[in-house]
């Protein structure tokens with residue numbers, strides 16, 4: 001017997017009790033009270049049988065990877081020994097049949113090092129429930145006696161973030177519109193989560209959600225969406241990523257939105273199969289299927305009418321939803337939210353007005369021209385080098401991103417004399433100053449942490465742009481670490497001051513009480529000026545310690561080695577010159593072994609410890625320029641599926657390495673007549689094949705990687 005659609009996601013209830021008493025919980029606080037009759041903890045024998053059923057299903061359906069979540073109640077109440085035994089039972093049951101992507105979803109209060117070690121040993125990813133800042137979290141997430149759980153949860157997240165980042169999978173936040181949305185967003189982002197889920201509270205037409213207005217939830221989420229977009233989407237937020245994906249014809253990324261058929265099954269502590277947990281809010285016994293792991297296969301459970309209904313796409317929806325203009329993105333919302341006594345689930349969501357308004361808002365915001373990249377330009381970049389026209393497209397994209405970010409900082413800070421000054425300067429000149437690589441990094445920092453002290457960079461940018469434009473102006477500028485740094489101009493030492501006056505007269509800069517000035521130096525490389533950035537306080541962000549200011553003699557040596565390297569590239573592989581001139585604008589001297597590195601939010605800058613010979617420098621420059629170029633592409637286009645966020649961190653790194661190696665292999669191939677580069681090319685091809693097989697690429701991403709592969713095939717041939 002073949003199911004309509006294989007089940008790939010399993011929620012495994014390993015514990016039916018909880019140590020908190022959150023009043024918005026669907027397990028204990030809503031219509032279904034079946035938890036009262038369930039065993040407190042899942043037996044290891046039951047888990048072994050669960051694994052057998054999953055293995056059978058994977059085999060019969062040809063599934064090579066299943067996703068399982070250890071859930072509760074509170075799963076950590078099982079304790080480390082029982083959890084270890086349950087994990088072993090699950091792993092051994094599916095070993096050799098399919099891969100297991102194992103997660104645990106916890107309130108975090110019991111999480112400690114011992115448990116983290118266990119989870120790390122078994123690659124169990126940990127998601128934590130947190131509703132925002134202390135005030136937001138304490139509104140619902142309390143102990144039975146009313147005590148706050150916030151400190152323990154925050155401690156657990158910090159333990160994961162700092163000690164076990166490889167198993168920290170993200171935060172799940174249940175929305176309460178009485179909480180300040182921006183405070184909630186800032187609090188969640190401050191924990192550096194790899195992903196955030198914003199979950200609508202559970203409600204039905206019989207038991208509607210709290211609201212003061214008609215579209216409170218849309219307005220609350222739209223406020224966060226706008227901030228998230230202005231911040232440069234610093235972390236995946238599934239609700240938003242899903243709407244963006246579906247509005248561009250991609251898949252839905254969450255069970256609560258879109259028309260993707262449900263492939264999720266729940267197993268209770270006693271081994272009974274149930275439908276999605278959220279249906280518990282509808283009526284007592286709502287999720288039951290009448291089947292269990294001991295007597296029934298998963299193929300048999302799939303025959304259940306409730307599960308089959310959730311695999312019918314738009315045919316399983318109400319007439320109102322089927323006629324809805326945002327149907328593809330919404331899909332009628334979460335199944336449970338459609339329930340009304342009498343008509344069952346044949347209704348739009350109780351959040352219908354919110355969903356429609358939010359989806360339209362997101363679509364409006366993201367359908368604004370988003371840096372289109374012509375197909376020919378993308379192909380030329382994917383082939384390894386990139387034409388001048390293609391690199392111009394990347395530069396335009398970066399300019400637009402920088403402007404948007406800096407404008408958002410200004411929007412956050414409010415009106416100011418420096419912004420007024422910038423508005424009076426010719427935009428092309430402002431862009432030249434904004435193009436300094438660390439401005440984007442600065443803007444992202446400011447947007448992430450709006451409360452941080454003003455370091456005066458916006459005022460410094462205004463001064464630098466006014467000087468470049470030959471204007472006259474006077475501004476008060478904060479002094480940081482005893483100096484004022486004017487990007488693209490230099491550093492003015494103002495010891496002992498907290499603020500100073502910068503006066504610009506016909507382009508000449510005077511800084512009040514400046515004791516010394518260190519000007520930015522530039523390397524001259526065949527007509528291309530490359531800044532030696534040894535002054536910017538933000539240059540220390542490449543994961544390597546920045547060197548101090550170069551002496552004149554050292555700067556002269558850098559010029560000699562760079563000049564020789566530039567000549568080699570121009571002579572041996574001139575096709576890469578547009579890459580070097582198009583993406584490199586600054587080099588940061590760092591200490592340590594001769595090597596280079598780039599940073600995603602500092603487009604145009606490489607940190608480098610200078611190698612002794614120009615040949616090695618060519619390799620370092622090409623390698624990092626390629627990484628920067630690919631970063632520019634990723635800023636503008638989705639090469640990776642947002643739903644593959646856990647895979648894509650590794651896969652993105654592999655792609656970045658392979659793209660860098662493409663240029664380096666080409667360079668070495670041309671240097672040595674006797675070395676064809678076939679071995680290196682074969683190696684890169686194998687990596688590209690694994691990326692293609694990972695399933696984490698979008699259609700565009702696959703095209704990009706296939707084009708890279710074609711280049712390597714041509715060399716091998």
Ligand code: SF4
Pocket residue numbers: 320321322324325326327330331332333348349351352353355356
């Ligand atoms: S917005 Fe409302 S009517 Fe439209 S699909 Fe969603 S729930 Fe149905």
